[in-house]
Amino acid sequence: MKVLQPRWRLLFVFLLIFVALLWPFHSLVQGYYLAELKRKNNQTLDLISANLVSTLQRYEVLPQVLGRLPDVQQALLNPEPEQLHTANELLSTIRDQTGADVIYLLNTEGMTLAASNWLGPRSFIGNNFAFRPYFYDALARGTGEFFGLGNISIKRGYYYGSAVYHDNRAIGVIVVKVDLDFTETLWGEVPERLLVTDQNGVVILTSEPQWRFKASRELSASEQQSIANHKPYTTIEPEPLNLKSEQWVALHNDLPAIDWRVSIFAPRMLINEPVSTAMAVFAVTVLAVLLIFGLLLQRRHYYLERIAMDAQAKQELEESVRNRTQDLQTLNSRLKEEVLEREATEQELVRTQDELVQAGKLSALGVMSASISHELNQPLAAIRSYTDNSKILLTKERYAEVASNLDLVAVLTERMASIIEHLRAFARRNPQASEHVALQPALEDALALVASRRNALQVEIFRDVPEATLWVEAGETRLRQVLSNLLANALDALAEKRSQRCIWLQTSLSQEWLCLTIKDSGTGFTDEALAQAREPFFTTKTSARGLGLGLAICDAIVKALGGRLEFANNLEGGACVRLYLKQIPSAMNLDAQEDRFA
CATH class of the missing domain: 3.30.565.10 (Histidine kinase-like ATPase, C-terminal domain)
Structure with a gap:
C-alpha cells in the first residue's frame, strides 16, 4: 500500500484539476454556441430586414407616379360616372401589374371616389378615410405613410399616400396599400420567434400569433393617444408582451427609414442542449484520460516499450517534417510563378487603363466639336440669310438696308465668338x-x-x-x-x-x-x-x-x-x-x- 499511495494521490490531484476546469470549459462552450446562434440569427435578421425594406420601397414612389396620370386627375376634377369608371379600371389594372393590395383615390374630404377593388365585396368606394394619417399628411406635406389594420378589409398593411396636384393645387390623395400578411407567411416554421415592432413598440408582424398587437415595452401617454386616434391595431390598449429574458436570446435590427425594429427571439434550450452534450463529452473524455493514466501508473513495466514507441514516433515525425518541407518548397515555387504572372497581368492592366484614358480624351474632344458645330449652325444660317438679302438689296441700290444687314452680321459674328468662348469655358469646368x-x-x-x-x-x-x-x-x-x-x-x-x-x-x-x-x-x-x-x-x-x-x-x-x-x-x-x-x-x-x- 505504501508503494501505491503516491500514485493514487497524483490521481486525486488530477481529479481536482478536472473539477476546477468544468466551470471555465462550460463558459467557453456556452459562449461558442451562443456566438454561433447569434451569427446564424444575424444572417436571418439581415435577410428579413432587407426583404421587408425592399418590399415597402418597391411601392414608395408608385402613388406619386399615379398622381400624374391624366385619368386620375380627371376623376378628381370631374367625378362623373364615366370618368370614375375609367379610373376604377385603371387602378385595377395597375394593381394587377404591381402586386399592390389595394390602390384607391380620395378627394380632399377623404371620401373614396375610385378603387382597384371596386368590384369586390369589400370595396373602399364611398368610405371616408380622412382620419388616417396618410391622408392628412399627404395633403399637408405632399406624401404620407402609415401602418394599420384596415377597418374594411381587416388586413394589416402599409399605406403610401401622395397628394394629386393640378395647377399647383392639391385636388385629392391617391393611396397604395401594401399587403404585410403575405410577408409574414414567408417566414416559415422555425424554433426561433420572429417579430416586427413599429414606432410604438407594438408587435405588428410575428411568427407567434399570440404575440400579435402586444406591446414589447411600456407605452407613453402620447403613444397611447396616437393609438386611440388612428386605431392601427385590433385594440386601442395593447397588452404587454412580458417575455422573460432568461428564457430567450434576443437580437434586434432597427429600420430607421420607417422607424421599425425587426427582432429574433431564440429559445435558450437551443443553446442548453448542445452545451449539456458538450459537457458530457468533455467529462467522459477527461475521466477516460484519468482512467488511462491510472492504468499506466499500474503498468510501469511497459515503460521501455513506450520509449521505443516514442523513438519510432519521433522518426516518423522527422520523416513527416521532411516530406512537408519538400511540399512547401514545391508550393513556394508555384507561388513565385503566380507572382510573376500577377505582375505581368498588372502591367497589362496599366496599359489598358492608359488606352482607356486616351479614348476618354478623344470622346470628350468629339463632344466639344459636336457642341460647337450645333451652337454655330443657327448664327451661320442667319448670316447667310442676311448676306443673300444684301446682294439683292445692292442690285436695287438700297444701301441703308444693306448697311443695317451688315450691322446685324457683325452682331452675329460677335455672338458666335461669345458662344465659342462660352463653350470653351464650359469644357474647362470654369462657370462664368x-x-x-x-x-x-x-x-x-x-x-x-x-x-x-x-x-x-x-x-x-x-x-x-x-x-x-x-x-x-x-x-x-x-x-x-x-x-x-x-x-x-x-x-x-x-x-x-x-x-x-x-x-x-x-x-x-x-x-x-x-x-x-x-x-x-x-x-x-x-x-x-x-x-x-x-x-x-x-x-x-x-x-x-x-x-x-x-x-x-x-x-x-x-x-x-x-x-x-x-x-x-x-x-x-x-x-x-x-x-x-x-x-x-x-x-x-x-x-x-x-x-x-x-
Whole structure:
C-alpha cells in the first residue's frame, strides 16, 4: 500500500484539476454556441430586414407616379360616372401589374371616389378615410405613410399616400396599400420567434400569433393617444408582451427609414442542449484520460516499450517534417510563378487603363466639336440669310438696308465668338458669374435669330409677356443661346405639321422664380424623349437635322445659372417647355456684364 499511495494521490490531484476546469470549459462552450446562434440569427435578421425594406420601397414612389396620370386627375376634377369608371379600371389594372393590395383615390374630404377593388365585396368606394394619417399628411406635406389594420378589409398593411396636384393645387390623395400578411407567411416554421415592432413598440408582424398587437415595452401617454386616434391595431390598449429574458436570446435590427425594429427571439434550450452534450463529452473524455493514466501508473513495466514507441514516433515525425518541407518548397515555387504572372497581368492592366484614358480624351474632344458645330449652325444660317438679302438689296441700290444687314452680321459674328468662348469655358469646368439680364430684349433677339425660318413656315406667335421689363439672374449670351435653342426646337416640331403652326410665349411669377413657358402646336414629346431629353446626342430628328445636343446644352447652362428646365406635353397637344430663372426685383437691376472676354 505504501508503494501505491503516491500514485493514487497524483490521481486525486488530477481529479481536482478536472473539477476546477468544468466551470471555465462550460463558459467557453456556452459562449461558442451562443456566438454561433447569434451569427446564424444575424444572417436571418439581415435577410428579413432587407426583404421587408425592399418590399415597402418597391411601392414608395408608385402613388406619386399615379398622381400624374391624366385619368386620375380627371376623376378628381370631374367625378362623373364615366370618368370614375375609367379610373376604377385603371387602378385595377395597375394593381394587377404591381402586386399592390389595394390602390384607391380620395378627394380632399377623404371620401373614396375610385378603387382597384371596386368590384369586390369589400370595396373602399364611398368610405371616408380622412382620419388616417396618410391622408392628412399627404395633403399637408405632399406624401404620407402609415401602418394599420384596415377597418374594411381587416388586413394589416402599409399605406403610401401622395397628394394629386393640378395647377399647383392639391385636388385629392391617391393611396397604395401594401399587403404585410403575405410577408409574414414567408417566414416559415422555425424554433426561433420572429417579430416586427413599429414606432410604438407594438408587435405588428410575428411568427407567434399570440404575440400579435402586444406591446414589447411600456407605452407613453402620447403613444397611447396616437393609438386611440388612428386605431392601427385590433385594440386601442395593447397588452404587454412580458417575455422573460432568461428564457430567450434576443437580437434586434432597427429600420430607421420607417422607424421599425425587426427582432429574433431564440429559445435558450437551443443553446442548453448542445452545451449539456458538450459537457458530457468533455467529462467522459477527461475521466477516460484519468482512467488511462491510472492504468499506466499500474503498468510501469511497459515503460521501455513506450520509449521505443516514442523513438519510432519521433522518426516518423522527422520523416513527416521532411516530406512537408519538400511540399512547401514545391508550393513556394508555384507561388513565385503566380507572382510573376500577377505582375505581368498588372502591367497589362496599366496599359489598358492608359488606352482607356486616351479614348476618354478623344470622346470628350468629339463632344466639344459636336457642341460647337450645333451652337454655330443657327448664327451661320442667319448670316447667310442676311448676306443673300444684301446682294439683292445692292442690285436695287438700297444701301441703308444693306448697311443695317451688315450691322446685324457683325452682331452675329460677335455672338458666335461669345458662344465659342462660352463653350470653351464650359469644357474647362470654369462657370462664368451670373448677371442681371432683361428677359424681353433677350427674347426679342432670339425671335429675330429664327425669324426667317418662322416666316418660311408661317408660324404664328402668341405672346403673354408684360411690357414692364422683367429682370432675371442669368447671362446675356447664355440666355439668348438657351432661348434660341428652345425656339429652334419648337420650329423643328412645327415643320412636321402642315397647318395651324403656333407658338405661345407666356411668363408667370412665383415667389423668387420667373417662369417662361414655350408651347407649340406640334406633335409633342414621346415617352422616350421625356425620359432622355437631357442626355447628349439623344434626338428624334434625322442626323441631317440635329445632333441631339441642343436640350443637353440648354439644361447644363440653366443649371449653371441656378435655374431649371421642365419638359411636358400639353393636354390639348404639342410640347411644353418651362424655363425657371431667379427673379431680380426692379430696385436691384444692374446691367449685365457677361461675355467681355480677353
